[in-house]
Amino acid sequence: MTWQISGQYMETCNCKLLCPCITSNLAATPTEGDCKAALGMRIDKGNKDGVSLDGVQFMVVLQSKGAMGAGDMTVGLIVDSDASDEQVEAITAIASGAAGGPMGMMAPLVGKFAGVERAKVDVTQDGSTWKAHAGDFVDQSCEALLNMEGEPMALDKVSHPVNSRLGLAKATQSMFDVFGIKWNDSTGQRNGHFAPFSWAG
Template identity: 35%
Template sequence: MGWHIEGTYFENCNCDSICPCATSGLTAPADYERCQVELAFHVDTGEINGIQVGGLTVCLIGDAPQQMSDGGWKIGVLMDAAASPEQAEALGSVFGGQAGGPMAGLAPLIGEMVGMESHEINYSDDGRRHRIQVGDAVNVDVEDFVSPLDPTELGVRVSGIGFPADTLAAGTGTTATVDVFGMEWDNAGKNSFSAPFAWAA
C-alpha cells in the first residue's frame, strides 16, 4: 500500500543565512563546526497504509558534522501527542525513512536515532511567519525574508533544492530554542527555510 502526505514545513539551523548545506545538496560545509537543526512538518492531509494522519505534526531534531554528507547524524523525533499509536507508527515509518520517499534518501546519513518522544505540539503558519512549541523542549518562531526592494512583496525564494520541497522561502529565526535528547541550542537570528510540501511513495 502506498502513502501520501501534504502540508507545510519549516526549519531553523545555526547557519548564518541561506544555509549552504541545503543550497548545495549537502556538498558545501555548514557555517559552523556542527549543524544544529530542527525541522517541523505539519500534515494537513495524508494517508499512510490506510491510516489517516491529517492534522498531525512531527518535529525532527538533528545534530550533524559540518560536512553533512559525511553522515553520522544524530536525530530525535518529537511526535504529536494527538496521534494514536497507529498514527504515530505510520508517521514514524515515513519520517524515519523506512516507508520510502524523501526521508529514505537521508536515512544512510543517520548514525544514531537518539529517541522518539510524544509531546503536545502547537504549530502555526500564516504563510510568512511559522511557529512551533513542543512542551519545554522546542520553542521556535521564524519569519520569511521580504526584501524592501521587491515591489511584489512575495519574499525571497531559493529554488532547485529538492528536499523537502523544490522551492523554499528563506528567512530567519526570531526565537529558536531547543533542549531535548541531550541536544541544546539557541538559533535565534540564524537561517530558516519554509515551504509547502507534498510527499508520496
C-alpha cells in the first residue's frame, strides 16, 4: 500500500505563545499543564491505493495530560462531510498513523484514539491570516508573526509531524469542543502555527 498527500495546514493550541512543546522536543510541560490542539489539514493533491484525496479537508484534535513526549495522548479525527466513505477510510488510516508516514511516528504517544466525526471542514488563508472550522466542533484562526520586513517568521528544523519548518503565529480564536476536549480562548496570547505539508507512506 502506498499513499501521498500534500497541501496546507494550520493549528492553534492552548499554550501561551511560544509553545514550549516545539522548542523542548515534546519534553516540556505545556504552559497550562496539559496540551489541547487542533490541526486543520487541507489536501490539495493526494491519493491512497487508487482513491483520490484531492480537495479533502480534515482536522486532528488532541489532548496530552502533560508533556507530549510522555505519551498517553487522546487523539480524534474530524473528516469533511463531503468526503466519501472510501476517502474517510483512507484519511483515518493516514491521520491515525496506521498507514505509517509522519503520523505513524507519533502513534506510540497515543493512548486513546477517540474515533472519527464528520462535519464540514474548511481550512483557508487570507494573506497572513489562517482559519479552520469543523462544524460546531472547532473554530480557530491565527495570524502570522511578521518580521520588520513584513515577512512571516518561522522555526526551522523542528521535530513536528507536519513539517520541519513551521510558521509562527498567534491564535486569535481557538475553540474546541469534541472528543471530550474543550478549550475556548480569544485573547490573542496563545500559540499557532502554519505550513505546507507533503506526506507519504
